[in-house]
Amino acid sequence: MITRIEIDGFKSFLDFALDVPPFLAVIGRNASGKSNLLDALVFAAAVARGDRLLDAVVSARGDATSLFHRRADGTVVDRMRFALEFSLSREDLDARSPEEDAGYFPTSWRYEVELRLVPQPRREVLRVVSEVFSPFGSPRFPENGRRFPPPAVQVATRSRDHLLIPDRERQVGEYEDNYLDWVPGSICAEELNSVMVLRLEPTELARPSPLGHEVTLSPVGAGLAGYLQGIVEATVSEDHPEGVLPLIKARLTRLVREVTDFDLVTDPHRGDVRLRFASRHHTGFEADQASDGTLRILAVLAALYDPRRRGLLAVEEPENGVFPERLRDLIEITRQEVHDRDWLRSWRAPNDEAGAQVLVTSHSPVLLDVVPRDEIVLLDNATRVGGGVAPSAVTRPRRLAAVGEVPQRDASGVPVVAEAELERFRVAARGA
Numbered sequence: 001m002i003t004r005i006e007i008d009g010f011k012s013f014l015d016f017a018l019d020v021p022p023f024l025a026v027i028g029r030n031a032s033g034k035s036n037l038l039d040a041l042v043f044a045a046a047v048a049r050g051d052r053l054l055d056a057v058v059s060a061r062g063d064a065t066s067l068f069h070r071r072a073d074g075t076v077v078d079r080m081r082f083a084l085e086f087s088l089s090r091e092d093l094d095a096r097s098p099e100e101d102a103g104y105f106p107t108s109w110r111y112e113v114e115l116r117l118v119p120q121p122r123r124e125v126l127r128v129v130s131e132v133f134s135p136f137g138s139p140r141f142p143e144n145g146r147r148f149p150p151p152a153v154q155v156a157t158r159s160r161d162h163l164l165i166p167d168r169e170r171q172v173g174e175y176e177d178n179y180l181d182w183v184p185g186s187i188c189a190e191e192l193n194s195v196m197v198l199r200l201e202p203t204e205l206a207r208p209s210p211l212g213h214e215v216t217l218s219p220v221g222a223g224l225a226g227y228l229q230g231i232v233e234a235t236v237s238e239d240h241p242e243g244v245l246p247l248i249k250a251r252l253t254r255l256v257r258e259v260t261d262f263d264l265v266t267d268p269h270r271g272d273v274r275l276r277f278a279s280r281h282h283t284g285f286e287a288d289q290a291s292d293g294t295l296r297i298l299a300v301l302a303a304l305y306d307p308r309r310r311g312l313l314a315v316e317e318p319e320n321g322v323f324p325e326r327l328r329d330l331i332e333i334t335r336q337e338v339h340d341r342d343w344l345r346s347w348r349a350p351n352d353e354a355g356a357q358v359l360v361t362s363h364s365p366v367l368l369d370v371v372p373r374d375e376i377v378l379l380d381n382a383t384r385v386g387g388g389v390a391p392s393a394v395t396r397p398r399r400l401a402a403v404g405e406v407p408q409r410d411a412s413g414v415p416v417v418a419e420a421e422l423e424r425f426r427v428a429a430r431g432a
């Protein structure tokens with residue numbers, strides 16, 4: 001699980017740090033940095049996985065220069081830094097290590113990376129200038145002569161533009177003698193591979209998916225029918241002829257009462273698979289006639305109930321197209337599934353305890369009614385001055401005061417959000 005994200009010098013973030021519990025709602029007004037946070041997550045995960053930097057930049061909705069933090073006078077910072085902290089499950093670490101090494105690895109790991117624009121003969125090129133992957137919070141480590149972190153991830157990678165969390169086969173080969181050193185890195189790499197950020201668009205969700213190859217759900221929701229088909233194929237068994245699909249159907253029909261059922265219809269002539277819904281009021285309809293909210297809710301449920309997925313699911317503005325009462329139910333279901341993964345046991349190996357993690361960004365005051373205060377963070381803008389540079393507008397995360405707590409300042413001096421301020425947010429969000 002990703003437990004902390006630090007961002008410095010990317011878009012609206014300077015010295016930004018956010019602890020990430022298993023469920024987190026990030027709320028804030030327009031331009032408070034909610035989308036930038038998801039961009040930073042997508043970008044940092046892509047860099048950490050070793051995607052081409054060009055692809056990482058595109059996935060963060062920018063070009064290499066626009067990603068760097070810009071101050072009020074238009075000047076730009078000269079570096080971006082990110083840190084991601086991971087908490088790995090003891091069971092997972094032990095299951096992948098030889099028996100005699102059970103308990104050997106620390107569970108807390110931290111990945112740090114710094115990027116700069118490096119002058120080249122004709123233009124500046126974005127480069128990773130250093131990265132480190134190392135355990136933290138484990139005083140007894142290292143103690144038995146092993147080199148930690150593994151040499152390939154310790155280095156400053158001046159000449160490379162990809163990164164080194166060690167799941168790359170080539171590198172595993174290079175360090176074969178020391179293969180154990182790669183266990184935490186490969187778990188983190190899996191975690192990063194499965195980060196899913198959804199910014200759903202109904203027209204994309206409604207499209208049929210081509211048959212014949214595995215379909216993943218794209219960030220905008222393309223491939224939903226094929227993705228659901230893949231989930232069914234991965235979970236089908238004698239006891240569960242439709243796999244986990246009945247659970248998804250039960251949740252969808254509970255949330256969208258108008259819909260009574262849906263099916264995945266394979267059409268070999270057209271070479272595609274498409275969604276077909278059954279309704280209380282008429283015989284049936286295809287995805288392009290389904291409501292936006294129905295498709296969005298179904299996509300979130302599919303990602304939530306895909307037992308192959310592990311790691312962080314981030315959903316941008318789940319309230320879009322969803323009636324407030326239904327949003328409340330969707331968030332409640334999501335929180336419940338994050339905190340209690342019992343249903344998963346039927347579809348996973350007995351010792352697979354991989355947790356789920358969900359982050360939602362939202363304007364909706366509904367979240368204040370269903371999510372406990374310690375699972376919400378409010379983003380707003382503050383002006384940063386000093387350091388001999390021009391002032392900057394920066395995104396800052398603010399914790400919400402617990403019920404009955406006298407709101408003060410947190411450890412970094414940021415005021416905690418008081419109940420009266422939340423009330424103003426509620427009223428403003430309702431447009432009153």
Ligand SMILES: Nc1ncnc2c1ncn2[C@@H]1O[C@H](COP(=O)(O)OP(=O)(O)OP(=O)(O)O)[C@@H](O)[C@H]1O
Binds near residue numbers: 028030037
């Ligand atoms: N490179 C940059 N440097 C500084 N600030 C930036 C940079 N890029 C974007 N921003 C600022 O980020 C803000 C937009 O943030 P973002 O898109 O995350 O808002 P949001 O909270 O998602 O808002 P909405 O609710 O409207 O979607 C803008 O005010 C913009 O000035």
Ligand SMILES: [Mg+2]
Binds near residue numbers: 034035036
């Ligand atoms: Mg936004």
